[in-house]
Amino acid sequence: MSERAALVLFSGGQDSTVCLAWALALFDKVETIGFDYGQRHRAELDQRQVILAKMKDWPGTLGQLGPDTVLKLPSLAEISETALTRATEITFAQSGLPTTFVPGRNLLFLTYAAALAYRRGIATLVGGMCETDFSGYPDCRNDTIQALARAVSLGLDRQVAIETPLMYVDKAGTWALAHELGGDALVNLIIADTHTCYLGDRAHLHAWGSGCGTCPACELRAKGYEAWRTMRN
Numbered sequence: 254m255s256e257r258a259a260l261v262l263f264s265g266g267q268d269s270t271v272c273l274a275w276a277l278a279l280f281d282k283v284e285t286i287g288f289d290y291g292q293r294h295r296a297e298l299d300q301r302q303v304i305l306a307k308m309k310d311w312p313g314t315l316g317q318l319g320p321d322t323v324l325k326l327p328s329l330a331e332i333s334e335t336a337l338t339r340a341t342e343i344t345f346a347q348s349g350l351p352t353t354f355v356p357g358r359n360l361l362f363l364t365y366a367a368a369l370a371y372r373r374g375i376a377t378l379v380g381g382m383c384e385t386d387f388s389g390y391p392d393c394r395n396d397t398i399q400a401l402a403r404a405v406s407l408g409l410d411r412q413v414a415i416e417t418p419l420m421y422v423d424k425a426g427t428w429a430l431a432h433e434l435g436g437d438a439l440v441n442l443i444i445a446d447t448h449t450c451y452l453g454d455r456a457h458l459h460a461w462g463s464g465c466g467t468c469p470a471c472e473l474r475a476k477g478y479e480a481w482r483t484m485r486n
Contacts, residue, residue: 260375261283262381270443276379282319286324312438359380360397425476426481450465450470
């Protein structure tokens with residue numbers, strides 16, 4: 254098993270693109286995995302391929318970008334009455350969590366990723382989970398991620414590490430890390446090609462990228478971009 258290989262959970266969004274650049278800077282071999290689970294914002298699946306093509310030979314990185322795998326998980330949408338899998342209002346549920354929370358999503362993603370990594374001889378998974386986003390999704394918290402890493406390691410009888418470089422980084426910090434990793438070129442790629450909007454809007458272009466501009470994901474991304482730009486000036 255190679256200790257210098259990583260499998261990146263890559264959605265085509267801002268966070269996972271920064272994580273991909275981070276992995277390419279640290280690991281000799283990097284593969285990617287994505288998931289088609291009937292998400293409302295399916296535009297991210299198209300953008301994945303655009304980004305991967307551009308980052309295939311990304312300058313100044315240590316790693317080589319290897320195969321990409323996309324798994325279909327339609328059953329997740331079948332059991333999820335959420336604003337990410339149904340055309341319903343994005344609001345807060347009685348639980349206190351936003352209706353964009355898809356129960357079990359990251360738990361399933363990481364488990365499937367670990368199974369693929371096992372077959373590939375990869376010991377490290379990389380994900381863009383973050384505790385500082387507005388949502389507070391329970392499956393994005395560090396305690397959850399590290400507990401799952403332990404469970405997967407036991408279940409596979411192999412040590413599996415789950416790296417989350419954005420866990421304690423806000424969106425302004427994510428923009429800053431992108432610039433640190435790849436300069437203006439990576440920042441411009443994120444603006445032009447990554448997809449964050451929950452509504453799948455690619456028609457409206459803003460300084461921070463494409464999106465409706467009003468959903469929570471767009472608002473978070475926009476505020477982070479403005480904060481980062483303010484810090485730079």
